[in-house]
Amino acid sequence: MMALLMACKRSGLLMSNIHSSGLQKRASMLTRILTLPIRHVQQAVGSLGSLWRTPFTTVMTIFVLGISLALPATLHLFVKNAEQVSEQWDSASQITLFLKLSTSEKSAQNLIKRISLYNEVAEVRYISAKQALKEFKILSGFGQSLEYLDKNPLPATILVTPTQRASQAQAANALLAKLNKEREVEQGKLDLEWLNRLEAMARLIEDIVLGVALLLCLSVVLIVGNTIRLAILNEKDAIAIMKLVGATDSFIQRPFLYAGIWYGIFGGILSCIAVTLLAWYLGYAISDLSELYQSDFQLQGLTGSEALKLIAFAIVLALVGSYISVSQHIKAIEPNAD
Amino acid sequence: MIDFNKVNKTYPGGFLALKQVSFSLASGEMAFLTGHSGAGKSTLLKLISLMEKPSSGSIQINNTELADIQYKQVPYVRRGIGMIFQSHNLLKDRTVFDNVALPLIIEGVSHKEIKKRVATALDKVHLSAKLKCYPHMLSGGEQQRVGIARAIVNKPPILLADEPTGNLDPKLSLDIMSLFEEFNAAGVTVLIATHDLGLIARMKYRTLTLKEGTMINDGIVDGLQAQRAPDE
Secondary structure, X not given: OHHHHHHHXXXXXXXXXXXXXXXXXXXXXXXXXXXXXXXXXXXXXXXXXXXXXXXXXXXXXXXXHHHHHHHHHHHHHHHHHHHHHHHHHHHHOOEEEEEOOOOOHHHHHHHHHHHHOOOOEEEEEEEOHHHHHHHHHHHHOOHHHHHHOOOOOOOOEEEEEEOOHHHOHHHHHHHHHHHHOOOOEEEEEOOHHHHHHHHHHHHHHHHHHHHHHXXXXXXXXXXXXXXXXXXXXHOHHHHHHHHHOOOOHHHHHHHHHHHHHHHHHHHHHHHHHHHHHHHHHHHHHHHHHHHHOOOOOOOOOOOHXXXXXXXXXXXXXXXXXXXXXXXXXXXXOOOOOO | OEEEEEEEEEOOOOOEEEEEEEEEEOOOOEEEEEOOXXXXXXXXXXXXXXXXXXXXXXXXXXXXXXXXXXXXXXXXXXXXXXXXXXXXXXXXXXXXXXXXHHHHXXXXXXXXXXXXXXXXXXXXXXXXXXXXXXXXXXXXXXXHHHHHHHHHOOOOOEEEEEOOOOOOOHHHHHHHHHHHHHHHHOOOEEEEEOOOHHHHHHHOOEEEEEEOOEEEEEEEOOHHHHHHOOOO
16 A cells, blocks of 8 residues: 555655646746647647537538628629729710810810810810711701801810719819810810719618628627537536636637637638639629620629638638627536536 | 635525534545535535635635635636546546546646646556546446546645545445545545445544534544434
């Protein structure tokens, strides 16, 4: 018996913690700090293993997450492409300047030179009075009857195409006001109402997309939170035992938080794949349609950085969901000796 | 080491589990805690291991008042208390090695050290061959010994055992009791809650006897007393 006790003491198994020397404590603390990243990796891998052991729940959650995120991502693509289309329309918007009838050809050319120097102007096209009458004859159908007029009633016209930046309603309006001040100009015209309506519609779509995206993001947080809550309840006994042997809440929380991160990663990747497939599928139909309108418009899918942002966003949402769940439920589980 | 001073514990609903309980257990001492079911044995152990809070009175471990311990400090206090249960409380989906290693993993001990200490602890309870077994593959006695190995693997200064021999045959009960004696001889303070009066009589250690929450006896119980107590 004594020999056994001596062996026990030699092995150090039964030596009390309270007798540890300061040096041993420092060495132990250093070991703990050094092993911290290893423990994190072990818990991250362990939580991945836990997900693997419950494939049905895991796949279902990832799919729900992926689809929930794919919807706002698709709406984002819609807005992005709509902006592209709207930019094309905006750049096509022109300011029409009707010159005074008394303006000579030379003055008109000087005016064109001056307007071309404006920073806000991308292109200037001049339609002389003669040219305007010729076009009017063809388009109006009055033909020969217009030849009975004593003089040409149409003024020379300058078509001003603003730069992209100056194409927005406010900037285009400012440019119009500036051009109206030119002494040769009788009247300038810009279909601002059309532009305003287009912009208002784009803003409305953006707001709807933002609202729907917020709701779907909230649903992602709730889905992950609920999945983690169920996982915690499933592990209730194990959590109680861990607390009994001295596990801190943060130690117990970690695998669940990592599970949330894994859900975020896989859900984010799935949503990227879903959006890319959808963009590819719709791309053919849209290019056929744009060809009919003689447009070179191409549907833009997710860029690499957008895909990474989407995955990062999914991770953040899933982490928030799992954090809310663990902080509420793990503290509530108390060990019971029974 | 463990000091109870006029401790009362009333559960929600008004059930008074402990009444004015006072006793001291010195460092390195071994004692039994006995009494009938509902006498308050488990409540007393729960109070020491911070699973319950006293309604009034003072409990100190190493002169630290347990009532002053914050929620975040509780795990660190529990690491110094090895707990053994009648129901073993093992993690069913983990091997014997993983179960015993749990307190060390929680403490952040290196993998090499964990392997060494788990091997030593399992050797102590004669379960080295069952390292890779899951709890359902073990007998009741083996599961209890895994629980003991887990309780001692991080070398706690205090060991609490709640009916550790409750489901075991007499020979196995004595084997486990001799393990507790070994730990105690190495300086560990041991408190064993049991209603096995025969075992108490054989071991001749200090015995705290509870009856309906009140401490009715504190001393070494001989064979005859053991037959009678705590009813008389």
